[in-house]
Amino acid sequence: MRHFDYARADGTRAAIQAHGSDDEAAGYQTGGAAYLAGGTTLLDLVKLDVMQPDKIVDINGVALDEIERLDDGRLRIGAMVTNTALARDERVTADYAVLSQALLAGASTQLRNKATTGGNVMQRVRCPYFRDGVSDCNKREPGSGCAAIGGVNRSVHAVLGTSESCIATHPSDMCVAMAAIGATVEVEGPDGKREIDFAEFHLLPGDTPEQEHALKPGELITHVVLDAPMQNARSSYLKLRDRQSYQFALASSAVIVTLDGNTIRKARVALGGVGTKPWRAPEVEAALEGKQASEALFADVAKRAFDNATAYAHNAYKIPLGQQAIVRNLVDLTQSVDPTAA
């Protein structure tokens, strides 16, 4: 491991001050400072020599571990709330089942106990060509190329939102649920506090895959605020993968619906494992709302999510698999089938 400075902050301001704001100019990869929360991404990548920060600011002493219900019905989650605590919180299990399920579908118990809400939002890609420190990777070394295109790209590579520069999926399950729910990311930085719409937080790779998110240098996520729950909504997260645990999604769906009899009034659909960011599918939602729930409808609308998909050498199957994730989730939510059966 390379040597770096280590600072432990006991408050948000102190953390931001210790961090400074001149980092990340070189593409967030080498030099500069990094915040350390659960460490489940950062420490791995530092040990792999893929991230090489000069300074690590440990924010585990920063009191951002509360979950509070706001007056307007939204739920404000501190950035340091662990994935385990968030998944088990009664307000989450009652109002945002999709989020609890998504969290519990991710990683392993040990990782969830360490991983934090803010850290999960900042999770980095699992693309092996990014992580090997050697292959061409525009994210790691802008301009070097994308070895995943033309390489092995079956599992952790996307069919939606890809570019000639990068095809890695965003690996988070939690973020897929948040994309469906709708949320605001509260951040604080050298220039003060601001809010970022969750949908705008993660960036498409385009030709700058090294730019992964909307944070400015030195900014720290302090909270994620979930939109107020939809009344009488049902929600569920369905994750499809090769093995039944401890694998990133090959395809997943986060679905929230409200029903009036058999008519879908509102729908929120987001996809994981298939997109380069947590993938909201508004075209699917629009095609569902006002319609009678039926498997035929679901199959038809699910196709729309992949109208603009690009299949690479080994991941074309994600196009039908992603549709299956949408259809089965909708069927289970609208037909009162035991959703745990999937």
Add this chain to the structure above:
Amino acid sequence: MSNDNRSDGTDGAKRGGIIGAGVPRIDGPDKLSGRANYAADNLPPNLSYAYGVFSTVASGTVSRLSVEEARQMPGVVDVFHHGHFPTLYRSPSSFAQGNKVEETRLPFEDERVYYEGQFVALVVADTFDNARAAARRVKVDYSAESAIANLEQGVQAHGTKKGSGNHARGDAAANFDGAAHTIDVTYRTPVETHNPMEMHASTAWWDDDHLTIFDASQGVVVARNALSKIFAMPPERITVHAPYIGSGFGSKLWTWPHAIATAAVSRELGRPVQLVVPRPQMFTTTGHRPETRQRLRLATDASGKLVSLRHESINTTSFTDQYVETCGSVTKSLYSCPNLTVSHETTRVNRGTPTSMRAPGAAPGLFALESAVDEMADAAGVDPLQFRLDNYAERDESQDLEFSSNHIVEATNRAAEKFGWANRNPEVGSMKDGREIVGYGMAACNWEAMKMACDARVSIRADGTAFASCATQDIGTGTYTIVAQTVSDVTGIPIDRVTVKLGDSSYPDGPVSGGSWATATTLPAIAKAARAALDEMKRYATGDNGAFADSEADALEVADGGLRSADGTQTSFADILKAARYGSADGEAHTDAADSEYSYRSFGAHFVEVRWDPGISRLRVARVFSAIDVGRVINETTARNQVEGAVVMGIGMGLFEATEYDERNARPVNNNYAEYLVPVHADQPEIDVILLDYPDTKFNEYGARGIGEIGITGLAAAVANAVHHATGKRIRELPITLDKLMEDVPQARSA
């Protein structure tokens, strides 16, 4: 898990109470408490740490190596590479001489690079972190050449080379043409990586020209002998320790470059050195199960009797060594067929040298054979279970020998009955349960029973305890425990007063822990040594001033931790030794390798239920019922654990495991625990193991044939056969992933 299935094996063998009992592992408390010391747990004073610099190209030469920056890094002691490394000598790598290594090329022998992840430099520093940090500052330039990345590329580039283990009888080609039913199918299996929990590790130091090395090794004696050749020094001046290893699955059978390098640089630096192989290099420089392509041609007569069988296998090997994956090893003798050909060939690729992985040859070979047998049964219109019963061999036709003991028919029938094979509707896709389509599949399993020469020592001590030692290893399978059971069985000393020491090359020569031969090899030697110790005890007892000075040794019998004379006088071992003023009664013994009077093999059958949910493309294994005929079961608990573990590993082979190489540069891509998939707990089905427990006393006095490997053989085929029953898809290339079963997968629009 069922445990009520043990037959009353009564082949005339004695049956002590402790043999066969489910004795808990005697090393369990040490492992649970952390007292068990593994190779990297040894931290001698003044220890330094080595970390490798690994090639990032798979073929070519190191053109320039810049170490100056690394040398300036904190704590760095030295940086070794092909231009700065002591002269060593290759081992002849002879199995017969006991000095086998798998990768015969020595580390840093020259500037050539044969595979990605090959050691090209080694940094030694005062801490692990400093060594790793400095290793990353070593700059290596390569003159890269185009790499051969997989089997097809290898065959195309330079064809194949004949391998070993070939066999032919009758005329398979002539009897294929014109047969009533024929199939001609090709199967493929990918590279699998062993991935034991404990990474390869070595801790070495030298005292007065004596090398001590703690190595994660499945064979301390062979490691010692190989190091003796490599360092050109007598084996007596080398001690290899492996008291515990965190599993090996074959990857730790033979000495790999890192262990040689660790010992060499320790001698150069005059201080202890420790090296732990990083997980990514566990995929490159410590062996793997090679990729195979297997063509099966089978033919039957009109009634479904096999008349011709050809099993032709090609596997990948490295540019430095020929490793043959003997996929047809089981094919030679499992089925009765007068016209049969088995052939093995290899092709070179830019990967490290392959090695044995649990059930080498048989695991990929039976995937192909037992899939093909299902296809043959289908073509002949016979139920796959009945087809096997009709065609199982009654004697080993490849060697023209009787089997020493073979209960495959009973194993197949019992597992079938318990599984409920009779409920199988043979129509593909016909068995539905809600959203899931149920598939039933089965396959035979088979493994050769082997027994090596072995030495052992047993002492009965004045404090009433016994001590047994043998330079074999317990690789997590339970060898410590079954040795203690054997000593207790012979001497009557309770197992909690038996100390067992293994994993030290200075003990009497014991076998490599591999091939499922450790049990059959070690136990007879231990028993013989224990009897020799008892004979010594009797001589002490009947000597001058002995407790039984008036008796003949032959008249004394062993009873209740002592000796008893015909008149009922009883004296404990402790008192006998005390009277004679001896500290212990010692016995040493040698037992020979197996004879060739019979064909010694283990048998069994797997029955598997899979469930396929086409709506979400989810395939899972729901049930595995296996019946295994491995001779006598020495320890009910550890034996069952071996089969259950092998079944889980077989599910991994069937559904998940594959080391993926980038075909452009031969680099392994999924070289970590997150992306190289093995089954997790959530993937584990109901497993029911029937252990037949018929002692094979023609094989050895305990009648045990060994149980570590047979459970994985055939399992992937049983899964594939069940998948075919559920989906109608015959997947001939492992692993059986969901994308291979999906319909309507579009064409890729890009690379």
